[in-house]
Amino acid sequence: MKKVFALIVTLLIIISTIPVDLVYATYNMTYLYFGSSSTYLSYVNQTNNALQTVSPNYIDVNVNGQLVTKDIDEDFIKSIHDKGMTIVPFLSNHWNKTAGKKMLENRVASATQLANLVHAYNFDGIHIDIEGLNEESRDAFSDFVRLVRQRVPAGKEVSVAVAANPYGSNKGWQGMYDYRELAKYSDYLMIMAYDESWLGSKPGPVSSKNFMENAIKYPLGLGISPSKIVLGIPFYGRIWKVSNNWESMTSSIQGRGISLDNIGTLLDYYDADVTYDREKNSMRGRFCVSKTHKKLNLYSWGVPLEEGNYEIWFENDETIKERIKIANKYGLKGTGSWSLGQEDTTIWQNYDDWLKGHYFKDINGHWAENDILHIYQKDWMLGINSTQFGPDVSLTRAEAAFSLVRALGLDMVNSSYFKDVSSNHWAKRAIETAYANGLIHGKGNYQYAPDEKITREQMSQLLYNYLKSQFSQPTKVNGFCDMKQSDWAYTAVHTMNYHGILKGFGDNTFRPRENITRGQMASLFVRISSYIQ
Structure with missing residues (x-):
């Protein structure tokens, strides 16, 4: 536990010393x-x-x-x-x-x-x-x-x-x-x-x-x-013909280069299973060419694809x-x-917009715009697609685990503790890594509910668990009108608010059971790094 906390403190100190202003590629x-x-x-x-x-x-x-x-x-x-x-x-x-x-x-x-x-x-x-x-x-x-x-x-x-x-x-x-x-x-x-x-x-x-x-x-x-x-x-990918267990190569098609424009044709025609490997930050497509399929060429020249399983890695x-x-x-x-x-x-x-640092079309003028750009550039959070960040979209439990693991730079583990996190879930390894390092806990009975939304009080408690030794306990009474001392996350919310980490709303509420948004999470990350500094 202490090692994990030390990692958090060290990383946040390092990140907080990096200036937000960047020299963009031109x-x-x-x-x-x-x-x-x-x-x-x-x-x-x-x-x-x-x-x-x-x-x-x-x-x-x-x-x-x-x-x-x-x-x-x-x-x-x-x-x-x-x-x-x-x-x-x-x-x-x-x-x-x-x-x-x-x-x-x-x-x-x-x-x-x-x-x-x-x-x-x-x-x-x-x-x-x-x-x-x-x-x-x-x-x-x-x-x-x-x-x-x-x-x-x-x-x-x-x-x-x-x-x-x-x-x-x-x-x-x-x-x-x-x-x-x-x-x-x-x-x-x-x-x-x-x-x-x-x-x-x-x-x-x-x-x-x-x-x-x-x-x-x-x-x-x-x-x-x-x-x-x-x-x-x-601007190209590579294709392999592989065995039935998606491992060994079985033909001369062993990493042949293929242009991105042609990859799309193959993936669409053969109804490929396409996944985004977020750790490697690359796309992978898998498909099968059957006896009844038309055998497409990899290029305008050459022999057609044979029957069998194929795997393509591409951008x-x-x-x-x-x-x-x-x-x-x-x-x-x-x-x-x-x-x-x-x-x-x-x-x-x-x-051209990306070169200039204009990464998302839905954050212009948003109250969390600068925080989002800061955290995105540090790789703590990703967008929901290539042009949208989703600042007002609720954060999922999987995204929370993924962001924490990236922030800490933890080495990924290969384990299977949670029964409801499938082997092909995009955040599988991040969730298991977060659990192995004590960052998260499940909901009991080996369940994590990865796609469930995470609430503001849940995130408060999560961060408080690992930062509380740095905070003195507040002496004044909690000022949020929608929270009582008997609430399970009362101490976490009250303490983090007292020290300027968590903020409420203009009507003096905290809205503990409201889902935390992706924009709020980005802002929270920035405030933590500022506080540690």
Whole structure:
């Protein structure tokens, strides 16, 4: 019990020292890879002015290490400039290790050629995306970027795509990127915060919240300015064919990439069971292809799906919004995406608002607006969907447990104490974790009633149980006209009110049996952190 309380106090002190004012991400770039110039322009036109930079694959490295241009469209370049946007093509070896190493052996000439291309086609800079090498090429690659920066005119962008490195590895693919050196010579590092799961891996998110956030913490821990970091967001998911018990893989479809726009078609047609994994902050879809089903293709080319069970992990507007929130949380330069044309275009209705921190459409002018934004940015509470917080919606017992566990940063447990919390309930692990740590109690007979609303007096008692040692008992009589000393939560409500944690209403009532709203809960969280400070 004391350990739990100490965790609460420590966390609230830390959170309360973080300023509410945030530096919101203002930059948004995307790669252009699938399609042609005609489709590229249509993709850009659907983004609702949420992009500043596009990066088409105009320059490749061939097997001899030579730079070759492809499909450069000067009309498209002009169209992008006419929109007030910048065009910064990316150089790629497409994971060909031999090509990348040979180019680095001739890096002076390659850097000069890149600078000449920037001038010849009026590009706004160059984006370097060399992948698949290892730590042996680390210094040569950093020197290559230095040479490019020397030759590309000041005012023109030089940016570098780097592998996500959430574990701080100095070996393998991650080892080829010396973040500190690369940051010296580039305008920003585009952290490719995806492929946590990959072709051939076990089913899982393309980029879970922890993976993405740790990928950002690594360069920040090296002292790299947030203004030099762009967070890469995947516009694709991955699909696996799995066995009947939804575990082992059974075919060549073992984590194949699939665009978000095509995922929706598959999920709808096969009537998939789609769930939002709130811990991983990613979507998962499961469906079965039967003998009677039409066998859809994963792509416009290739063989149709076989009969069997399939699992897809992917992003939607809600999870992409959460990733934009990470960029804002750490004050990054902005976001990037791989790649335009693969997304569900509905995200562009709100993308620019999310970048600016306008996360919810139903809190503008609400009395709890600032508290909601503060708590949402700290990940203590989530919205009810991608555009609504539901400030006047009653909080459920499941949401209460979920928020407390997130606030404390407790490690999730796998247990099954409560019989009325099903294994597929979205808050299952949070509820069991809260119980295991003494944060909550059930209603008896192994029941928790997760979807029941939680009342103001219940929340008062819950918080009082773990904060009461910090409070002196009030000497004056309770001032709420709708509460008596014989009420079961009287001491909790009276004490918390006396110390400014809980507040009543203008008519001198507390309304103890009224459901607490999500807006009230956000405000309560903020008041607790202020009091502890």
